[in-house]
Amino acid sequence: MTTVAAATAKLLADAGIDRVFGLPGGEVLVLMDELRRAGVDFVLMRHEANAGIAAAVYGKLRGQPGVVLSTLGPGAANLMLPLSSSYLDQEPLLAISAQLPDDFPSSHTHQLLPLHDAYRPVTKYVGKVTADSVDEVVPRALAACMERPLGAAYLTLSAREALKPSGAASPAITVLKSSAAKDAETHRRGDPRQKAVELAGLLGKAKRPLVLIGLGIDPANAKRIRQWLNDWDLPVAVTPKVKGIVDETTSNFVGVVSGMAADEVMCDALKAADLLIGFGLDPVEVDKTWHAELPIHWILEAPNVGGLVPHGTELVDHAQFLDALLAHQPPSTWRAPFGVFQERRRAKLNDRSGAAGVMWPGDIISALAGVLPPETIVTTDVGSHKYLFGQYWPSRQPETFWMSNGLSGMAYGLSAAIGAKLARPDAPVLAAVGDGGFSMNAQELETAERVGAPFVTVVLEDASYSLIKLSQEGKKLEPYRVDFGPIDTVKMAEACGVEGLRTVNPDELARAAGRAVEQQRSLVIGIPVSYADYRRLF
Numbered sequence: 001m002t003t004v005a006a007a008t009a010k011l012l013a014d015a016g017i018d019r020v021f022g023l024p025g026g027e028v029l030v031l032m033d034e035l036r037r038a039g040v041d042f043v044l045m046r047h048e049a050n051a052g053i054a055a056a057v058y059g060k061l062r063g064q065p066g067v068v069l070s071t072l073g074p075g076a077a078n079l080m081l082p083l084s085s086s087y088l089d090q091e092p093l094l095a096i097s098a099q100l101p102d103d104f105p106s107s108h109t110h111q112l113l114p115l116h117d118a119y120r121p122v123t124k125y126v127g128k129v130t131a132d133s134v135d136e137v138v139p140r141a142l143a144a145c146m147e148r149p150l151g152a153a154y155l156t157l158s159a160r161e162a163l164k165p166s167g168a169a170s171p172a173i174t175v176l177k178s179s180a181a182k183d184a185e186t187h188r189r190g191d192p193r194q195k196a197v198e199l200a201g202l203l204g205k206a207k208r209p210l211v212l213i214g215l216g217i218d219p220a221n222a223k224r225i226r227q228w229l230n231d232w233d234l235p236v237a238v239t240p241k242v243k244g245i246v247d248e249t250t251s252n253f254v255g256v257v258s259g260m261a262a263d264e265v266m267c268d269a270l271k272a273a274d275l276l277i278g279f280g281l282d283p284v285e286v287d288k289t290w291h292a293e294l295p296i297h298w299i300l301e302a303p304n305v306g307g308l309v310p311h312g313t314e315l316v317d318h319a320q321f322l323d324a325l326l327a328h329q330p331p332s333t334w335r336a337p338f339g340v341f342q343e344r345r346r347a348k349l350n351d352r353s354g355a356a357g358v359m360w361p362g363d364i365i366s367a368l369a370g371v372l373p374p375e376t377i378v379t380t381d382v383g384s385h386k387y388l389f390g391q392y393w394p395s396r397q398p399e400t401f402w403m404s405n406g407l408s409g410m411a412y413g414l415s416a417a418i419g420a421k422l423a424r425p426d427a428p429v430l431a432a433v434g435d436g437g438f439s440m441n442a443q444e445l446e447t448a449e450r451v452g453a454p455f456v457t458v459v460l461e462d463a464s465y466s467l468i469k470l471s472q473e474g475k476k477l478e479p480y481r482v483d484f485g486p487i488d489t490v491k492m493a494e495a496c497g498v499e500g501l502r503t504v505n506p507d508e509l510a511r512a513a514g515r516a517v518e519q520q521r522s523l524v525i526g527i528p529v530s531y532a533d534y535r536r537l538f
């Protein structure tokens with residue numbers, strides 16, 4: 001007899017899922033055991049939210065859904081953050097939690113939450129795994145995560161149902177499709193060759209074109225995109241979540257748009273352009289409204305987050321479109337039309353006159369970029385340090401930069417680093433976090449050690465929620481409740497079994513990070529910074 005739990009585990013294993021991340025409760029032990037028997041490892045973490053983030057990054061890097069497993073009630077409630085993150089950051093995530101059995105007395109409310117109702121708005125598919133439905137809902141949930149825009153699905157399985165023989169009766173399933181998924185089926189698609197001719201015509205007339213690459217591109221097209229931009233010598237900017245799709249050390253790279261450091265410079269550059277090409281651009285990453293105010297020539301192959309497609313835009317296959325473009329000669333030449341903005345952007349990072357802190361934030365970037373190889377995967381939390389790394393980390397290769405930017409949730413970096421390192425064991429991984437975010441989930445350093453996922457963490461210590469402190473200043477409010485006392489980063493690391501050090505010296509920082517990467521071991525480096533220095537960068 002195959003139980004529902006065994007059938008679920010087999011469906012996941014057959015779909016290529018080799019790891020499930022999570023934190024158990026009694027109600028999911030049978031499924032966990034079946035996963036073990038099916039050869040699917042369980043990555044035990046210390047908070048469901050962290051497990052979900054790690055799973056989503058792991059999944060996206062492997063081109064399949066990440067899977068997170070939690071118990072019912074409180075464990076399931078902790079899934080709101082990763083499901084929301086998956087939804088707004090286009091990271092494929094299947095969450096499975098327990099739920100009370102349907103045939104419990106209706107007066108039994110202990111740990112009972114309306115989980116399907118809670119998660120339906122942020123997922124593309126919600127389903128109940130039962131003896132009748134398991135063969136259908138598990139594959140559908142997996143598929144929904146991978147339909148573009150990539151996103152989340154949520155399944156419940158009660159401990160009682162898990163033990164029943166699977167496939168006992170005829171299927172009676174409720175398929176709950178979000179409007180986003182329905183929209184995806186209804187959008188018009190254009191002819192790639194015709195669209196290429198149209199864009200070449202527009203570019204032929206443009207003096208200052210700027211290609212804006214965003215979350216809606218498939219990294220599999222990186223080579224084509226690079227070739228097109230290189231052959232035509234086109235100025236290009238990216239959003240943080242696709243950093244590395246182009247080599248940011250090349251001369252036609254203008255910068256990172258969507259509210260990172262030097263945003264004023266980038267917004268000026270956008271306004272100076274006479275043709276903005278939104279290549280897979282998803283406004284979900286943009287914290288201002290220029291995406292709706294400036295004219296943008298959209299080249300999208302799938303709807304954006306929320307199922308949104310700008311009015312009148314036909315979707316087009318990016319690979320075919322790029323191939324068609326590459327068959328054309330460049331319709332014009334553009335001589336560094338954004339040179340002045342590129343210079344302003346660089347100058348901000350390098351101007352350390354009047355620096356208030358012991359280490360200028362720009363020196364952190366230079367020290368680490370000088371020693372870490374181009375394949376290094378960088379993850380960040382959310383805060384001032386994210387603006388710094390988002391704009392100035394010189395990404396070289398696709399899929400090497402991970403940040404929560406659609407949701408913009410703190411405490412993403414460490415969990416993302418675990419998922420990234422497990423997915424790409426050979427790539428060095430660097431997590432750059434603030435001391436606020438670090439104190440939300442530093443305990444996952446122990447997880448990283450235990451599961452064999454070593455990486456370097458730099459903690460930018462300013463004893464404040466500095467981005468919020470700067471915002472308070474900007475609104476001319478009294479300084480109020482945005483500072484906290486220091487927690488010793490080094491001791492936190494050591495308490496989790498990881499070596500820690502604190503440095504105010506860029507050379508020592510570079511040496512220590514380089515050595516840890518070489519020796520493939522975890523290291524946490526605390527770097528004292530001043531929040532006031534960020535003011536000068538933004």
Ligand SMILES: Cc1ncc(C[n+]2csc(CCOP(=O)(O)OP(=O)(O)O)c2C)c(N)n1
Pocket residue numbers: 381382383384385386408409410411433434435436437438460462464465466467468
């Ligand atoms: C979960 C969550 N809570 C609150 C916020 C609002 N927020 C954005 S940045 C930030 C400060 C982060 O502080 P820290 O991690 O120390 O980074 P820093 O800004 O100092 O670089 C806060 C509170 C958020 N984005 N996510």
